[in-house]
Amino acid sequence: xxxxxxxxxxxxxxxxxxxxxxxxxxxxxxxxxxxxxxxxxxxxxxxxxxxxxxxxxxxxxxxxxxxxxxxxxxxxxxxxxxxxxxxxxxxxxxxxxxxxxxxxxxxxxxxxxxxxxxxxxxxxxxxxxxxxxxxxxxxxxxxxxxxxxxxxxxxxxxxxxxxxxxxxxxxxxxxxxxxxxxxxxxxxxxxxxxxxxxxxxxxxxxxxxxxxxxxxxxxxxxxxxxxxxxxxxxxxxxxxxxxxxxxxxxxxxxxxxxxxxxxxxxxxxxxxxxxxxxxxxxxxxxxxxxxxxxxxxxxxxxxxxxxxxxxxxxxxxxxxxxxxxxxxxxxxxxxxxxxxxxxxxxxxxxxxxxxxxxxxxxxxxxxxxxxxxxxxxxxxxxxxxxxxxxxxxxxxxxxxxxxxxxxxxxxxxxxxxxxxxxxxxxxxxxxxxxxxxxxxxxxxxxxxxxxxxxxxxxxxxxxxxxxxxxxxxxxxxxxxxxxxxxxxxxxxxxxxxxxxxxxxxxxxxxxxxxxxxxxxxxxxxxxxxxxxxxxxxxxxxxxxxxxxxxxxxxxxxxxxxxxxxxxxxxxxxxxxxxxxxxxxxxxxxxxxxxxxxxxxxxxxxxxxxxxxxxxxxxxxxxxxxxxxxxxxxxxxxxxxxxxxxxxxxxxxxxxxxxxxxxxxxxxxxxxxxxxxxxxxxxxxxxxxxxxxxxxxxxxxxxxxxxxxxxxxxxxxxxxxxxxxxxxxxxxxxxxxxxxxxxxxxxxxxxxxxxxxxxxxxxxxxxxxxxxxxxxxxx
Amino acid sequence: xxxxxxxxxxxxxxxxxxxxxxxxxxxxxxxxxxxxxxxxxxxxxxxxxxxxxxxxxxxxxxxxxxxxxxxxxxxxxxxxxxxxxxxxxxxxxxxxxxxxxxxxxxxxxxxxxxxxxxxxxxxxxxxxxxxxxxxxxxxxxxxxxxxxxxxxxxxxxxxxxxxxxxxxxxxxxxxxxxxxxxxxxxxx
Numbered sequence: 001x002x003x004x005x006x007x008x009x010x011x012x013x014x015x016x017x018x019x020x021x022x023x024x025x026x027x028x029x030x031x032x033x034x035x036x037x038x039x040x041x042x043x044x045x046x047x048x049x050x051x052x053x054x055x056x057x058x059x060x061x062x063x064x065x066x067x068x069x070x071x072x073x074x075x076x077x078x079x080x081x082x083x084x085x086x087x088x089x090x091x092x093x094x095x096x097x098x099x100x101x102x103x104x105x106x107x108x109x110x111x112x113x114x115x116x117x118x119x120x121x122x123x124x125x126x127x128x129x130x131x132x133x134x135x136x137x138x139x140x141x142x143x144x145x146x147x148x149x150x151x152x153x154x155x156x157x158x159x160x161x162x163x164x165x166x167x168x169x170x171x172x173x174x175x176x177x178x179x180x181x182x183x184x185x186x187x188x189x190x191x192x193x194x195x196x197x198x199x200x201x202x203x204x205x206x207x208x209x210x211x212x213x214x215x216x217x218x219x220x221x222x223x224x225x226x227x228x229x230x231x232x233x234x235x236x237x238x239x240x241x242x243x244x245x246x247x248x249x250x251x252x253x254x255x256x257x258x259x260x261x262x263x264x265x266x267x268x269x270x271x272x273x274x275x276x277x278x279x280x281x282x283x284x285x286x287x288x289x290x291x292x293x294x295x296x297x298x299x300x301x302x303x304x305x306x307x308x309x310x311x312x313x314x315x316x317x318x319x320x321x322x323x324x325x326x327x328x329x330x331x332x333x334x335x336x337x338x339x340x341x342x343x344x345x346x347x348x349x350x351x352x353x354x355x356x357x358x359x360x361x362x363x364x365x366x367x368x369x370x371x372x373x374x375x376x377x378x379x380x381x382x383x384x385x386x387x388x389x390x391x392x393x394x395x396x397x398x399x400x401x402x403x404x405x406x407x408x409x410x411x412x413x414x415x416x417x418x419x420x421x422x423x424x425x426x427x428x429x430x431x432x433x434x435x436x437x438x439x440x441x442x443x444x445x446x447x448x449x450x451x452x453x454x455x456x457x458x459x460x461x462x463x464x465x466x467x468x469x470x471x472x473x474x475x476x477x478x479x480x481x482x483x484x485x486x487x488x489x490x491x492x493x494x495x496x497x498x499x500x501x502x503x504x505x506x507x508x509x510x511x512x513x514x515x516x517x518x519x520x521x522x523x524x525x526x527x528x529x530x531x532x533x534x535x536x537x538x539x540x541x542x543x544x545x546x547x548x549x550x551x552x553x554x555x556x557x558x559x560x561x562x563x564x565x566x567x568x569x570x571x572x573x574x575x576x577x578x579x580x581x582x583x584x585x586x587x588x589x590x591x592x593x594x595x596x597x598x599x600x601x602x603x604x605x606x607x608x609x610x611x612x613x614x615x616x617x618x619x620x621x622x623x624x625x626x627x628x629x630x631x632x633x634x635x636x637x638x639x640x641x642x643x644x645x646x647x648x649x650x651x652x653x654x655x656x657x658x659x660x661x662x663x664x665x666x667x668x669x670x671x672x673x674x675x676x677x678x679x680x681x682x683x684x685x686x687x688x689x690x691x692x693x694x695x696x697x698x699x700x701x702x703x704x705x706x707x708x709x710x711x712x713x714x715x716x717x718x719x720x721x722x723x724x725x726x727x728x729x730x731x732x733x734x735x736x737x738x739x740x741x742x743x744x745x746x747x748x749x750x751x752x753x754x755x756x757x758x759x760x761x762x763x764x765x766x767x768x769x770x771x772x773x774x775x776x777x778x
Numbered sequence: 779x780x781x782x783x784x785x786x787x788x789x790x791x792x793x794x795x796x797x798x799x800x801x802x803x804x805x806x807x808x809x810x811x812x813x814x815x816x817x818x819x820x821x822x823x824x825x826x827x828x829x830x831x832x833x834x835x836x837x838x839x840x841x842x843x844x845x846x847x848x849x850x851x852x853x854x855x856x857x858x859x860x861x862x863x864x865x866x867x868x869x870x871x872x873x874x875x876x877x878x879x880x881x882x883x884x885x886x887x888x889x890x891x892x893x894x895x896x897x898x899x900x901x902x903x904x905x906x907x908x909x910x911x912x913x914x915x916x917x918x919x920x921x922x923x924x925x926x927x928x929x930x931x932x933x934x935x936x937x938x939x940x941x942x943x944x945x946x947x948x949x950x951x952x953x954x955x956x957x958x959x960x961x962x963x964x965x966x
Contacts, residue, residue: 443950458922459820463817465904466833466903
């Protein structure tokens with residue numbers, strides 16, 4: 001530290017000060033508004049209180065629409081330490097909690113509580129601390145926080161955070177400099193309420209325990225200086241000093257530099273160099289909060305400029321629409337080119353988006369300039385590199401370099417030139433001969449850099465989330481795989497003795513074989529068809545039968561194709577079996593048809609009977625088919641739901657279906673046999689049935705073979721009955737071949753069946769022709 | 779003379795060889811640092827608009843020589859940074875991968891949500907909470923606006939909502955407001 005405490009105090013007592021680099025001397029124009037006492041304002045009808053009026057986080061609303069609130073009632077609260085509440089400025093009704101345009105240069109809406117004043121201005125119960133010296137510091141600080149006090153100089157930094165001193169404070173500086181032109185709110189406050197400011201200073205001294213208190217006032221406010229001196233002359237520890245007028249001496253860092261010669265480190269706080277600073281308005285509010293229990297619900301606002309008839313300072317309730325203040329000061333719209341209201345001073349203020357916006361805790365001035373009062377022109381010219389801005393900069397920055405880089409959006413370079421040390425005082429823009437709105441460029445660049453930082457933070461968070469998710473999915477996958485492996489092993493163990501998978505495979509093989517056979521038979525038939533033209537009708541029928549068989553084979557194939565696991569194959573198996581049953585039933589039908597044929601051949605009188613039998617057999621076969629289907633269908637759901645034992649269940653269903661089919665077949669056969677009277681068929685069919693009952697795909701194949709054999713036998717009988725004929729000779733050699741299950745035999749059997757069917761049909765037709773009574777019987 | 783110089787040079791070569799060999803082992807770099815650098819520049823929306831399944835795969839592709847202009851959420855600034863890092867020319871954004879649009883977040887119309895969890899599975903950053911047959915909702919702060927949840931929704935109840943600018947996110951852009959803030963001069 002260049003100077004120690006004693007040296008600094010000595011210098012201050014001699015009225016010798018340091019200075020900060022740069023600075024400008026704009027016209028003060030404070031006389032406009034500092035001539036009259038602070039006026040009170042008529043109660044506005046409606047007040048709009050933004051929920052967030054300070055730096056930090058906003059609290060949550062404690063009231064809801066329709067609530068009656070009393071003056072001073074807390075409207076928001078937050079557990080966050082960087083938050084202060086807002087209070088109802090008057091008693092009334094909460095009519096809305098909605099987004100409204102607030103005092104922000106963007107004109108973007110923010111959440112506000114709208115209160116319709118009832119006119120009574122009834123206070124809520126006030127909790128004051130009269131003897132604050134007996135209270136603990138923490139209770140005083142929490143009382144300051146509860147009162148919603150945020151720095152009233154302009155930044156709105158929560159006061160309770162600032163006053164929670166952790167470091168040893170040598171200088172408590174009370175800022176009454178008010179360096180910006182036009183503004184006189186602090187000036188008038190010091191003149192009229194010096195005593196209460198003193199009370200506030202005493203409370204802060206009690207809290208912070210500084211070695212010395214310095215009240216700094218610019219030398220253009222002699223009345224305020226006198227007033228403060230008067231109230232402080234009893235305490236030697238409080239020094240009231242007048243400092244030379246120079247903009248921006250009221251800046252925290254600049255004032256510290258002027259008074260102590262110390263510079264606040266760029267990443268540090270004033271407390272790091274043993275200094276703490278409060279605005280006089282804040283001191284007044286602290287005294288109000290502690291000694292009167294009143295929260296911060298009003299402040300002094302300077303309404304000035306040449307476009308108002310009566311420039312003045314007013315006590316404005318927080319939330320009062322600007323319009324209300326303007327009408328009090330008699331706003332002269334015709335004196336302006338366009339309606340322009342600046343909130344804050346001419347150097348650092350901003351143009352308000354509308355006059356509906358409310359007064360907030362940091363609103364110190366409303367400037368309504370007349371036509372030629374301010375140079376509001378936006379004639380930005382090229383930079384001529386005069387470096388006047390660098391000379392004016394109170395922070396010794398290089399505004400010109402920052403301007404280039406900010407304009408070119410080379411944000412990292414602008415940052416290298418310490419853009420974030422810029423206090424946005426506007427001195428550079430004030431001196432710029434090219435009228436470049438320099439501060440605007442800096443603000444823009446700062447906002448962009450902040451948003452980039454936020455984006456980076458968000459990207460980092462997203463990355464973490466993404467990677468966490470990836471890791472989680474990977475873990476889940478591995479777990480699932482392990483589970484599947486375990487389940488598969490368990491399944492294998494469970495199914496190995498039953499040879500479930502083997503059976504399925506065999507079945508598939510069998511189905512494939514059957515398909516191949518069907519195809520071959522078909523081809524052979526095709527060649528035969530071309531060879532024997534005289535057997536046209538039989539051939540046609542055989543072709544149809546073959547086509548049906550093909551279609552069925554295809555269907556089975558299609559059903560088989562998607563099947564990859566044991567469940568699918570089991571289903572296929574079932575389908576194949578059903579199809580086989582159907583085929584068998586058909587074969588039987590054909591056989592039955594041949595049988596009546598036989599009887600028809602034997603005696604004409606039996607014609608009608610045989611036709612009837614054929615029909616009965618058909619019905620029986622249909623019933624059997626339906627039953628088989630039903631059984632299969634009922635087996636399906638259990639199969640699909642069960643995971644490990646679906647094979648066996650499916651099998652059972654299959655077996656049942658098969659049994660039913662076999663029984664049906666047997667019945668049909670028996671009838672046929674009875675019709676045929678003592679024919680060897682029945683005995684021959686018997687071995688087929690037990691074979692069907694065996695639950696293996698082999699059985700299916702056997703059943704097929706048996707069906708074929710039966711068909712062949714039936715044919716043989718038919719042939720024997722016919723005694724002579726070309727078919728008979730063909731059929732006889734077919735018999736042994738069938739036993740070998742050769743495709744040729746099958747083909748022959750089919751042909752035979754087809755022929756037999758044709759004959760049966762013919763016989764039927766004849767029977768129908770023979771008499772109407774036959775029809776009735778059927 | 780010749781022999782001594784040869785020996786000296788040989789010894790030098792040996793010494794440096796040993797030094798380099800030791801350095802290669804001692805200062806071995808794990809992984810590709812370039813991929814990490816590229817990944818740090820990418821916006822981490824994990825949207826897959828570049829054609830890669832996430833930002834890191836694209837970072838790997840860039841490190842292997844892929845184009846740097848396939849990231850619409852990053853926009854021009856990302857391309858600029860990538861160009862600087864990779865030492866290549868900055869190109870305009872490849873329109874085939876989408877446009878640099880305003881930031882968005884997903885919004886689930888909660889009364890229409892059937893609780894199918896499809897969007898939850900699609901979200902690359904786990905920004906959607908919900909359970910099967912329960913209403914889902916988006917954690918706005920964690921949503922990267924990648925759009926990936928919109929397509930799988932069977933009832934089309936997810937909207938991509940543009941993030942409204944707030945006073946905190948405002949960038950002193952006076953296109954929205956009629957007047958500027960420019961510090962004014964006092965005319966004497």
